[in-house]
Amino acid sequence: MADLYKYIGKQVLFTLDPEQAHKASILALRMGMHPKFEAAVNPRLSVKVAGIDFPNPLGMAAGYDKNGEVPQALLQLGFGHTEVGTVTPKSQLGNPKPRIFRLLEDEGVINRLGFNSGGHAVAKANLLKLSNFKGVVGINLGANKTSEDFAADYVTGIHEFAELATYFTVNISSPNTPGLRALQGADPLTDLLHRVSDARAEQHERLGRKVPLFLKIAPDLDDSELDDIAKAIGNSDFDALIVSNTTLSRAGLQSPVKEEVGGLSGKPLFEPSTVILAKMRQRLGTLLPLVGVGGVHSADTAFSKLEAGASLVQLYSGMVYEGPGLPGNILRGLVKRLEQEGLEHISQITGRAADDWAKGKF
Numbered sequence: 001m002a003d004l005y006k007y008i009g010k011q012v013l014f015t016l017d018p019e020q021a022h023k024a025s026i027l028a029l030r031m032g033m034h035p036k037f038e039a040a041v042n043p044r045l046s047v048k049v050a051g052i053d054f055p056n057p058l059g060m061a062a063g064y065d066k067n068g069e070v071p072q073a074l075l076q077l078g079f080g081h082t083e084v085g086t087v088t089p090k091s092q093l094g095n096p097k098p099r100i101f102r103l104l105e106d107e108g109v110i111n112r113l114g115f116n117s118g119g120h121a122v123a124k125a126n127l128l129k130l131s132n133f134k135g136v137v138g139i140n141l142g143a144n145k146t147s148e149d150f151a152a153d154y155v156t157g158i159h160e161f162a163e164l165a166t167y168f169t170v171n172i173s174s175p176n177t178p179g180l181r182a183l184q185g186a187d188p189l190t191d192l193l194h195r196v197s198d199a200r201a202e203q204h205e206r207l208g209r210k211v212p213l214f215l216k217i218a219p220d221l222d223d224s225e226l227d228d229i230a231k232a233i234g235n236s237d238f239d240a241l242i243v244s245n246t247t248l249s250r251a252g253l254q255s256p257v258k259e260e261v262g263g264l265s266g267k268p269l270f271e272p273s274t275v276i277l278a279k280m281r282q283r284l285g286t287l288l289p290l291v292g293v294g295g296v297h298s299a300d301t302a303f304s305k306l307e308a309g310a311s312l313v314q315l316y317s318g319m320v321y322e323g324p325g326l327p328g329n330i331l332r333g334l335v336k337r338l339e340q341e342g343l344e345h346i347s348q349i350t351g352r353a354a355d356d357w358a359k360g361k362f
């Protein structure tokens with residue numbers, strides 16, 4: 001059934017506007033019309049990161065299931081975790097449509113959605129329906145466009161979802177909310193990390209459970225900005241770093257829609273985001289686990305993210321081009337690569353090619 005996507009499902013979905021296609025895919029998942037990856041958890045792929053047991057290192061990146069409608073179905077595809085959101089305190093419509101574009105020639109996507117979501121209340125109501133549900137579900141937090149204090153919106157998110165989140169991601173790297181990426185600067189970032197950590201500590205006291213905190217950064221950062229972020233997160237009590245969100249770069253693209261405003265993801269993002277990942281690995285060493293995101297569309301690209309320094313890998317755009325069989329194919333491919341190299345466990349490859357990747361050699 002999974003391969004049917006490439007022959008039939010994709011043809012049908014690609015006749016639709018990308019946002020309609022996204023809606024149709026969510027509906028299909030809600031109705032259970034998806035392939036189930038039935039293989040038992042492979043101990044060679046299971047990893048403990050930030051104190052969380054992940055059945056495998058592959059996750060669905062934020063932005064697909066913004067309102068927490070289909071976490072269970074996504075995990076059934078084979079993903080070891082899924083990230084709901086970005087959720088903002090208040091519901092917001094986002095930018096005018098059209099606002100998602102397929103770059104067919106480049107196998108990329110440009111989006112300028114602008115944190116469209118039903119807000120905390122809708123995501124919370126959806127997640128509360130999942131009683132008895134076991135699985136790793138992160139909640140990706142953002143700020144409303146009109147908020148006067150972005151950091152306060154993240155703090156609100158921590159308090160709102162502490163009981164429901166396996167981990168939190170503080171997303172300060174969407175290019176589609178004006179001013180948001182400025183939170184990556186040394187002083188605002190230090191302040192934000194403190195305020196969010198304090199909120200987590202309050203909830204820890206209340207619930208007796210310390211929900212891990214992940215930070216998600218952009219790929220469009222120079223070396224000194226990376227230094228500042230490494231310093232700020234290294235001095236904080238955050239638990240992991242996600243590298244990266246979409247890029248503003250348009251280097252090397254062929255598609256006629258390449259000049260659309262927004263963040264670029266998919267294949268063209270693979271190399272630049274992996275270089276930034278490796279640079280962060282060099283700066284942080286094993287102090288903080290990294291999550292590699294950007295352009296993963298095969299077992300080999302997932303493997304490279306791990307080699308560049310990631311302990312976990314996420315993807316989104318690969319699903320658009322490869323379909324719902326992709327997570328299963330990647331997991332099978334990762335095991336094959338381990339067998340070919342005579343390696344026992346996936347964690348053995350984390351970071352082994354970081355220096356080459358950081359130099360841009362791959």
Ligand SMILES: Cc1cc2nc3c(=O)[nH]c(=O)nc-3n(C[C@H](O)[C@H](O)[C@H](O)COP(=O)(O)O)c2cc1C
Nearest residue numbers: 061062063086111244245265266294295315316317
């Ligand atoms: C349509 C779309 C919407 C996205 N929305 C979000 C979002 O709400 N929050 C977020 O942190 N990242 C969001 N992202 C970024 C992805 O999570 C991911 O970081 C990026 O797309 C790179 O991975 P990929 O090349 O596998 O897609 C979005 C990406 C796409 C394509």
